[in-house]
Amino acid sequence: MTLDEQIFREHIEGGPFQSGVDLGKWQLNDIAWPYVYINVTAISHEEWPPYYCFQFECANYPVAGVTARPWDLEKKEPLDTKKWPGGKDRVPKVFNPGWNNAQCLYLPCDKNAINGHSDWTTKYPNWIWKTDSDITLYLDVVYGLLNSSDYTGPRGA
Amino acid sequence: MKDTVEVFLQGPGLAITLVKLPIDGKISDLIEQAREKGLKIGADEKPDVWLENAEEPLKSGSSLAEAGIKSRSRVHVHTCRQIHVTVNFNNQSHQHPFIPSSTVGDVKEWAAKKFNLKEVDVSEYVLQVCRTSNRPKEDTQVGYFAEPGQCTACFDLVPEQRVEG
Numbered sequence: 001m002t003l004d005e006q007i008f009r010e011h012i013e014g015g016p017f018q019s020g021v022d023l024g025k026w027q028l029n030d031i032a033w034p035y036v037y038i039n040v041t042a043i044s045h046e047e048w049p050p051y052y053c054f055q056f057e058c059a060n061y062p063v064a065g066v067t068a069r070p071w072d073l074e075k076k077e078p079l080d081t082k083k084w085p086g087g088k089d090r091v092p093k094v095f096n097p098g099w100n101n102a103q104c105l106y107l108p109c110d111k112n113a114i115n116g117h118s119d120w121t122t123k124y125p126n127w128i129w130k131t132d133s134d135i136t137l138y139l140d141v142v143y144g145l146l147n148s149s150d151y152t153g154p155r156g157a
Numbered sequence: 158m159k160d161t162v163e164v165f166l167q168g169p170g171l172a173i174t175l176v177k178l179p180i181d182g183k184i185s186d187l188i189e190q191a192r193e194k195g196l197k198i199g200a201d202e203k204p205d206v207w208l209e210n211a212e213e214p215l216k217s218g219s220s221l222a223e224a225g226i227k228s229r230s231r232v233h234v235h236t237c238r239q240i241h242v243t244v245n246f247n248n249q250s251h252q253h254p255f256i257p258s259s260t261v262g263d264v265k266e267w268a269a270k271k272f273n274l275k276e277v278d279v280s281e282y283v284l285q286v287c288r289t290s291n292r293p294k295e296d297t298q299v300g301y302f303a304e305p306g307q308c309t310a311c312f313d314l315v316p317e318q319r320v321e322g
Contacts, residue, residue, distance in 0.1 A: 015165055015173035019296050022165075022229055090281075093320050106320055117322060124318055125290040140294050144317070148280040 004061040005033045008135070011062070016136040025143045027051075029073065034059040037071060040139060042085070042146040048153040052085060052146065056135070065111035065129035066138055067104045070095070078102065082156035090150045094141075097155075109138045162221060166190065167258075167298045168204070168234035169305055170197030182221050191234040198236055198305050207233045207258035209298070214238070233258035235300040237308035242299055244268040245287070246314040257300025261293050261312075268314050280317075287311035 001009075011017060012028055020026050029037040036058055039051040055071040055078070070079035081097035096106050104112045108120040108127040121128055127141060145151060161177040168191050176190045184206050188196075191204075198204050205214035206224075209231035215224040226232065235257035242264055243252045251271045255264060261284055269279045285292045286302060292315075293301075302310040 013175070015175040016294070018175050018229075019165055019173050019231075023296060090317060090319050108320065119322055120320075123322065124320070126285075126292045127318065136294070144280070144283075148317070149277045150281065 002033070004059065004063075005031075008033075008036065008058055008061045011134040011136075014134070016134060017139075020136060020139060020143070026139050029053060034061075036135075037073070038135075038139065040142050040146060043148075043151060045153060047157065049083075052079070054142065056138070058135075061135075062129075062133055063131050065109070065114075065133070066135060067110050067112040068138060068142075069102065069104050083154045085146060085151055085153075086155035086157070087145075087148075087150040087152050090148065091145050091152070092155075094145055095155075105142070107138070107141060109133075109141060162226065162228050164221075164226060165229065165231040166194065166234065167232075167301055168196045168198065169300060169303060171195050171234070172301065173296065173298075178221060180221075184215055184217050184219055184221070184224055187221065187226075187232065188234055196234055198234070202236050202305065204234045204236045204305075205238065207235070207256055209233070209258045209260070210256070210263070211258065212256065231258070231298075233298045233300045235303070236305040237300065237303055239308065240299045240303045241309045243287075243309070243311045244271070244284070244314055245312070246272045255299050257303070258298050260295060261297045261299065262295035264299060264312065265295065265314070268312075272314065282314050283317055284312040285315045287313055 027039045036056040039053050041051045053071045053073045054068045056066045056068045058066050070084050072079045081102050085095045094106050104110050106113050108124040109129045160180050162180050166174045166176050174194050207214050239254040242255050265284050283292050299310050
């Protein structure tokens with residue numbers, strides 16, 4: 001096992017990740033290093049999915065950070081963009097399939113999204129990935145969005 | 158049968174940490190583990206231990222089982238019996254005493270009522286530690302922010318960030 005995978009596995013056994021599991025915020029689905037699949041719970045609504053799965057690419061974790069996109073577990077491919085989370089303001093800014101060919105979320109803690117956004121470091125210091133960050137930094141932001149009043153279900157719903 | 162019990166530990170200087178303790182362990186073992194993991198309380202001080210949202214600290218001489226600590230219980234180790242929390246919003250401040258094992262989520266819920274936020278708006282605000290950019294997770298217990306001997310914590314209630322640019 002490579003060092004990055006070893007550190008990742010230690011992190012998901014640790015307090016921050018396991019606390020989120022116990023609180024029903026997220027659940028590990030699978031690891032096929034450097035890809036990791038995690039379900040993040042969304043606000044309860046009878047016509048909306050109870051959670052979204054995300055594919056995280058975690059090569060050189062935690063130094064390099066992570067990038068993520070919504071994932072279709074059954075088809076084992078990126079989630080149809082019509083099924084991406086939709087919302088009023090904050091949510092569609094982050095879950096924006098029209099940006100970067102739907103390759104990642106538009107978030108300061110995403111290692112691909114932050115490229116070309118040097119101002120984000122000062123604008124969103126709490127969401128910037130650092131070498132001592134762990135996966136829960138990213139998961140907590142996504143969980144917050146999917147459980148906010150801004151979220152209005154899948155884009156195509 | 159398992160011979161250990163997993164417990165979520167927090168305290169001043171000790172972010173949420175999952176530790177394993179002997180099933181027949183005592184409260185003193187839990188404090189010892191907290192010290193090993195980075196608890197910022199002097200060796201000559203005797204902290205108390207709280208279950209999350211319990212009103213009273215656990216009896217120091219009791220076993221984990223006698224104290225009601227079960228698998229994946231959430232506990233806090235601190236010398237302060239109460240944390241005097243201040244929350245600022247829209248040029249107003251409110252204070253309230255919380256036990257150390259109350260969470261940031263509990264404080265936000267209290268603050269939302271105190272500042273008359275509409276229920277639909279609550280998820281659009283977060284607590285930020287005063288004079289910092291630190292926006293702690295809601296499962297962080299307030300004792301984490303209170304220096305032993307000072308027993309205070311301060312937060313600003315601020316809007317969630319919108320990613321732009």
